[in-house]
Amino acid sequence: MAVKARLNRETLVSTALDLADAEGLDAVTTRRVAQHHGVTPMALYRHFRDKEEIFDALAERLLAQVALPEPDHRPWHEQTRDVFDAFLAALRPHPAVAGLVLNRVLTSEPGLALAERTLSLLAEGGFPVDQAAETGSQALCSLVTLVITEPGRGDGPDPETRDGTVRAKRAALAALPPRRYPHVVAAADALASCASDDVYYARGTAMIVAGIRSGPATADRAATGG
Amino acid sequence: MAVKARLNRETLVSTALDLADAEGLDAVTTRRVAQHHGVTPMALYRHFRDKEEIFDALAERLLAQVALPEPDHRPWHEQTRDVFDAFLAALRPHPAVAGLVLNRVLTSEPGLALAERTLSLLAEGGFPVDQAAETGSQALCSLVTLVITEPGRGDGPDPETRDGTVRAKRAALAALPPRRYPHVVAAADALASCASDDVYYARGTAMIVAGIRSGPATADRAATGG
DNA sequence: ACCTGAACACCGTTCAAGT
């Protein structure tokens, strides 16, 4: 702490991100960020209008890490999966911050670039504009949720605490009355933790892409109550 | 405020829920809940260990509102859709609280009942236990996210403020450079608001169910990098 | 058993002031 360089937006955001990664989003307070730079809390207000704007910048930082693959000539759904993978790759290192992205994709340049690309691919897939908007938003939000709720990430980032909560959670599920919750008890392991993160994300992405590919027809049938 | 009846868990949770519905989750503070009952903040600690436990109880309250349909003899995926509809019906009236459910399905009786039913249907659909766990969790979380991010619900519940933020959001998107963001600009309406809530949720649910029905085969192909 | 009162260590944010 007490770094002496002149204050600026980007270094402050880096500090906030470090704090969130290390101790969770609640640790990102104006006072702690300021303290880390050896500065009064009010010094931040020269660079951010309020705390919400710090959160906006955190979300933007994550979105800026999305390395969108170049468009190519493969089918739209394969390219879509690659875009989703790039999105996940940016979110996964910062699970405590990922949730901030949920409502902030459309308010920064890198988020808009991601949205534009997604909508473009869905248009290629035959979606009308309005449905592409809903479908794309839902898909991106589901990917965020995948990261937020990744099984086995208790709450804190300490691998020790994490292991403890996972074990406790699994034990709690395994101890449930098996007559009443047979499937939950049988799935206790998978519900508490996660055999392989990569498989978890691959399956999740596959499921989302498959849902998208079911496309307009299925959705319209459902929307009219069929 | 200053209701005089003796304090108990359920009325306190009701107060917390009302506060959240009216002013958002941040309005749910120990002090305000206490004040609403004409009581010292510390009076709550006889009924809840800490604030987290109030949030747990809020999530449980929502899950208790899920009216699970009776099992019948229709195909598993149709029954799954009905279970999801019941879940959505419970969440939609309380969008400010819905997010609390994300990590709390497996820690209360009504949540476990929902999980058990979901896993049971997925087992009927041919999913192996572990994959059913992941798929079911992801589906339920996606439904929660659908409610949290419903387009057109700005932040507050005031229909006036909401209309303003929707209009501002749409204007901001429509004013983007159309050469750079052609699809975003074209979809500004659908991205900012939502033509019909029911269609939005019907399509969202259809997409999730379709993703599930794509099932083990698709997922395994993706997981092994195919 | 149930609630109070005072206190502590925190918040975000304002305002006026320094350099």
Add this chain to the structure above:
DNA sequence: ACCTGAACACCGTTCAAGT
């Protein structure tokens, strides 16, 4: 332009005490 200092209105939570 950039930062400080003091203050305000809030938080969640503890501890000891009342009845």
